[in-house]
Amino acid sequence: MNALQYPEIKPKKKFIKRIYIAVMLWVVGRAIQAAAKVDKEVKEEFAKLKDNFLLKMWIWPNGPSMYVGKTKDGKVKYLGWKDKGYKPTLTMTIKSVEAAMLLFTFQEATAIATTRNRLVVDGDLPDACALVRILNIVEVYLLPKIIARLAVKRYPKWSQMNPLRKHFGRILVYVRAFTF
């Protein structure tokens, strides 16, 4: 057997998909920060979390990543994508770029991705559950109903989130996420 016929293969990178995911993580991170100021429910969920709460959401093995945490004065802040020696209390690892693509192109809801074993959570389970609830609300604000229905487990009913709150909140989340 000629071993040279069967060379070593180094798999390539998926640059475009990684750029898309990086942008989506940035948008979601900023939107979480904005929603924590705008939406009462998100505010309450964050209030229940520990004071040193810090979320790291990243794509295994080489990123991109997103850091969101609570500051000393209790405000929620998007801390960027670079690891500046943070010590996350909750790490959500998405197992591959393709799994992240399914999640961030809204082909799979967070709950479904979890059942299909695409996410690994390191940290307190109640915190992770709270974060999934926060992500669901943020997605409802960010996305039109037709897409958000695919991305969340249950789209909120009229009684849970009335159109006034939804549309007014959506404008505020977008303005805050993309301006300051």
Add this chain to the structure above:
Amino acid sequence: MIPYNFTFLSHPKICSGLKALEHIPFELESLNARKPLVITSNRWDKKGLSKTLIKALYDSNIIIGALFTNAPFYPSVTIINELSQLYRDRGCDSIIALGCGGVAYIAKAVNMVVSLKTDILQCADITITSPLKPMIIVPTADCQGGEMAAIAYYERFEKQSDFLYPDVIVIDSRITRHANSQEVANSALTALAHAIEACGIDAPNPINDAYAHTALQFIYQYLQRTIKRPSYKDGSVAIVNAAACADTAFSNAPQGIVHVLAQVIALDTNLQAGMVMGILLRYYLADKLHTKGGIRPELLLALAGIDTYAKTPEKERQKTAYEYLIQCIDTTREFVPATLKGLNIPRYKLKEYARLAATKNKQYKESAYMELLEKAWEGK
């Protein structure tokens, strides 16, 4: 009575469904491996399956030590030794088998050689006492039985050990949909025979039954449509899942009469074992229906669901389960003849097969093997 006296082991992790291939890098990393040797056959390489696998490894820290694309159908000593040498030369730390049958058998044998650091022929005498190197199987829908079980076939040897299970089984429709109807029929019949024999033993094993019933359910639901259109994604994934479940059940039960005879005939004639199992199974079930214990009525529950099971009177459940199973076997009629005569097996060979089977598995007498073979030959 609660059947509490049983043992059960299912080692492999099954990753099945959409984008299952993309789980491989993470699974390899969790097994502490980063440089796999990928083994596949020329046929699958030409169909682009190796490219699909490489693409699934994009953006990971995995380096493919070597992509061997010429695995033959038969797991001979020469190819096993050559691949073991390639594994060592490239400093690989794991094995990925892309395909079933010969590919998977070769991969298992190579894993034994490199893990036990010995020659393949000596492996037959060694008891495996520790885990082997990480191994992932990515099965196609041409399963021949035993690829995902705790068993290894090489040359004329057969070795059983709990450590021979693969670590991960990755079932993805991008890989499974390329087999043809004949291969799907063989896979399904092998899985059917293994599942029925695994849950037909005297001492029931509830967890093993769960696996066997799952396999039966998948086959009954999807076989007909998948044989008509083998590229049917859900169907091909279901058939391979059935094969994985049946292999696990088969590993946890003694080898049955159908399996032993089919292996002996397949080894001698080079026919597909699945095809022979399909023929033998029909007569084995007919025989079993008339014995004291009969066919287990729970099979009806697995095949037809709770509604049909509840509707069927208790006395008729065995017969109805038998009819459902025969219906499953009949689905493959276009590809599998009804008798051994139809496979052009000469009658004078039957005695030899019965003798060989009796030497291999002493659980049944030579006369029992002969009786089944004669019925299957004549079609009575």
